[in-house]
Amino acid sequence: MRLGVFGTGYAGLVTSVGLAELGHAVTAIDKDPDIVARLADGRPTFHEPGLQELLTSNLQAGRLRFTTRAEEATAAADIIFLCVGTPPRADGRADLYQVEEVARTIAPLLDGYKLVVEKSTVPARTAYWIDWTIRRLAGREREFDVASNPEFLREGSAVRDFLAPARIVIGADTGRARSLLLDLYQRSFDCPIVVTSVTTAELIKQTANAFLATKISFINLVADLCEELGVDVTTVARGVGLDPRVGSDFLRAGLGFGGSCLPKDLSALIRVAEDKGVDIGMLRAVEHINSARVDRLLAKVERALWVVRHKVVAVLGVAFKPDTDDIRGAPSLGVIPRLHEAGAILRVYDPAAMPRLKTLHPPDDRLTYVESAIEAVRGAHALVVLTDWEEFRSLDLGRVRSLMRTPIIVDGRNLFEPAQMQVAGFEYYSLGRGEVAPRAEPQRERV
Ligand SMILES: NC(=O)c1ccc[n+]([C@@H]2O[C@H](COP(=O)([O-])OP(=O)(O)OC[C@H]3O[C@@H](n4cnc5c(N)ncnc54)[C@H](O)[C@@H]3O)[C@@H](O)[C@H]2O)c1
Incomplete structure (x- = not known):
């Protein structure tokens, strides 16, 4: 088929x-x-495993081309996919200006039947507005449908997810739209395909992300309880997650969810529900629990160091998750400025995402970007883990300890085992698990 994709x-x-x-x-x-x-030119604009290979081979095969000219893609396509951004507005609603812009752009360019497909994550009933916009601006009667085919790929494994999806959702209100999308996917994939109305498909995507966010906040709530009870949240999550009704994915306690999707899709769904008068308090709590994770981590840093000012803090990981350079919504955007503000001297390392953070927070006399994890920990009073990159898991802990001024690790991703840290001689703080604090804790009064 001939396909157009808006937004790269x-x-x-x-x-x-x-x-x-x-x-x-x-x-x-x-x-x-x-x-x-x-x-x-064959150079990807972001880090994603497998992307370079596919970009190169498909450019060479002549199946893929890039342009700034909307008319080229519109004329040459049977199906036009909308993959433009839907960032959050200040009030939490999805900002749909990019979606509207594409609708306005393609309206006068439609010639012959076109299927316009939302792949961007949008609130329920956005397709109605796309349809309305195109009809209003097309000038004369055009033949087109608007359908929904939400994208479920995960950054870090996006190429794999696209080529081997767990399911495909097709939201189409006409037979023609339905059969075009079925034709596109059925010949390539044998995964379940959910065929439904456009509005249902739009809601499926937002609901899926809200549910994933809920699972993460739920286990983080349990993690806080575990700390109070002296119980390890990892074991609780394993015991709960092995129940197939629950499932073990997204039950890892830590710094919470970030990225460009979960936080914005959750807040957009909350707004949709509030606008419809539906009590959405449960999802508000999910947001609240998540936003408190950074505070909790920083409290642990302060507890470990007492005075943060003038302390050298190594920060490992700034991407919102491993295997990506995306920092949108990453906990690092909360942690790094607050440690900096508190007077810490920061030595930051991430295998892929540092260039993006540097544009937001340029280096200064108390913020240095270094080229390796080992370089970051040199002379540090504490090491803070913000992303669970695989390379951090396999660090030579003996070397790390020997390079640090004080062997303190505050692990926001529960990357290491407390017992392993004890053996390695670290003072170790994580989220929802026992702490390893070699020195005597000062007595605290409970109120
Ligand atoms: N990032 C993900 O992993 C992911 C996964 C599933 C769904 N989604 C959804 O997909 C959508 C896009 O997300 P993203 O992370 O790729 O966004 P992005 O901001 O990285 O990319 C959007 C791109 O669209 C381009 N663009 C904007 N207006 C345009 C126009 N009028 N014509 C042509 N190009 C235009 C921008 O220049 C930009 O390159 C969002 O709705 C998001 O929620 C994202």
């Missing part, structure tokens, strides 16, 4: 190379000429 960010680029890999002719449009120039 994380979702759009993976969708474009993935669809090309399935054998389709894909024209991908971005309004940013720098992004288009890079991609046309």
